Amino acid sequence: MKRIIVALAAPAVVAVLLVAAGCASLATPEAPSSGSPAPGATSAAAVTVSQQVKDGAALYVAFACIRCHAPNGVGGVPNRLNVGGDDTIPALNNAFRDPSEAFHNAAQITQVMSEGSIVSKKPGVINMPSWKGVANDAQASAIAAYILAGFPQASGVAYDADPATAADIYSAYACIDCHGQVGANASPAPAPNPLSPDKAVPALRNPGDDVTQADFMTTIMEGSIPPPGKVSELLMPAWGQIMSSQQVAKILKYIPDGPKGKALPAPAAAPALPLAGGSASPAASGSPATSSSP
Ligand code: HEC
Numbered sequence: 001m002k003r004i005i006v007a008l009a010a011p012a013v014v015a016v017l018l019v020a021a022g023c024a025s026l027a028t029p030e031a032p033s034s035g036s037p038a039p040g041a042t043s044a045a046a047v048t049v050s051q052q053v054k055d056g057a058a059l060y061v062a063f064a065c066i067r068c069h070a071p072n073g074v075g076g077v078p079n080r081l082n083v084g085g086d087d088t089i090p091a092l093n094n095a096f097r098d099p100s101e102a103f104h105n106a107a108q109i110t111q112v113m114s115e116g117s118i119v120s121k122k123p124g125v126i127n128m129p130s131w132k133g134v135a136n137d138a139q140a141s142a143i144a145a146y147i148l149a150g151f152p153q154a155s156g157v158a159y160d161a162d163p164a165t166a167a168d169i170y171s172a173y174a175c176i177d178c179h180g181q182v183g184a185n186a187s188p189a190p191a192p193n194p195l196s197p198d199k200a201v202p203a204l205r206n207p208g209d210d211v212t213q214a215d216f217m218t219t220i221m222e223g224s225i226p227p228p229g230k231v232s233e234l235l236m237p238a239w240g241q242i243m244s245s246q247q248v249a250k251i252l253k254y255i256p257d258g259p260k261g262k263a264l265p266a267p268a269a270a271p272a273l274p275l276a277g278g279s280a281s282p283a284a285s286g287s288p289a290t291s292s293s294p
């Protein structure tokens with residue numbers, strides 16, 4: 001039954017990805033013109049992917065990897081403020097990487113996900129966040145499997161290139177995965193961040209706090225980055241080069257501290273992500289899956 005849904009959904013997904021690839025906000029100079037599968041993949045019509053790879057495709061979208069590394073992992077998203085370093089975000093798809101830098105095993109990917117990679121503290125520079133404690137081991141392995149499979153498109157995963165509502169923006173840019181759902185006693189809770197002074201990612205829309213909207217705006221645009229070389233501390237990515245100004249304006253109204261936030265209606269419960277329980281998917285042999293959430 002699932003197969004049929006996936007087969008029907010595939011052309012729509014390809015269409016969405018192609019639209020996204022042509023979208024001005026994502027620079028994809030080397031994007032394949034026809035969504036052609038990476039070398040080694042079977043022909044597009046016959047692509048069947050494992051449940052683990054499908055989960056990985058969904059998580060690549062949910063954890064906002066797609067916003068920074070682009071649909072199909074083609075990279076090329078501008079990081080203009082990183083003067084002296086790479087001025088674009090790297091490709092993750094081997095078809096778009098230098099062969100000498102191709103990914104050969106999952107650990108090459110899951111290690112970067114766990115540690116992050118901080119290249120600069122300069123305000124606005126986009127750094128690779130650590131996802132430790134945000135993505136559990138099974139989720140990280142699934143994303144790695146999807147990347148190593150060459151970003152197959154028959155995964156039936158919808159991707160909204162330009163989410164419009166504040167709630168959709170809050171999910172699409174993974175705000176919800178690090179900060180938890182907005183509002184008091186919301187679920188999910190903010191992610192633990194044991195290496196930070198506060199030991200957890202701050203909750204947003206705190207009635208008791210009174211951080212100003214101007215300060216929130218600065219943090220969203222410029223990020224909040226530990227020193228280069230620091231590993232596995234969750235950081236606030238700089239979104240100024242990734243989100244549109246309309247999206248930033250909408251999200252600011254969604255997360256205010258103080259009385260303004262208290263007056264907002266509580267959002268609906270967030271749907272669970274694939275592999276949220278940390279259970280290994282059938283295809284995930286090898287590494288035992290352990291959940292990093294309590
Ligand atoms: C806020 C933007 C952003 C997000 C979101 C993001 N990345 Fe990254 N990522 C980067 C940047 C910038 C780099 C380059 C870091 C460097 O040069 O050391 C990078 C590097 C990487 C690398 C190493 C690439 C290489 O060439 O060695 C991997 C693997 C990676 N990211 C995977 C992911 C995955 C998987 C996700 C989703 C869970 C993700 N990234 C989400 C910005 C991001």
Ligand code: HEC
Nearest residue numbers: 129173174175178201202211216219224234235236237251
């Ligand atoms: C990878 C995890 C991660 C993601 C994704 C993320 N943040 Fe953050 N954010 C953090 C961390 C960690 C901090 C705390 C930084 C510090 O204290 O230096 C933070 C701080 C903030 C602050 C300042 C909070 C305060 O009370 O001062 C705001 C506002 C914020 N983030 C908004 C957002 C929004 C909006 C999004 C989605 C567009 C988002 N964040 C996505 C990790 C994340």
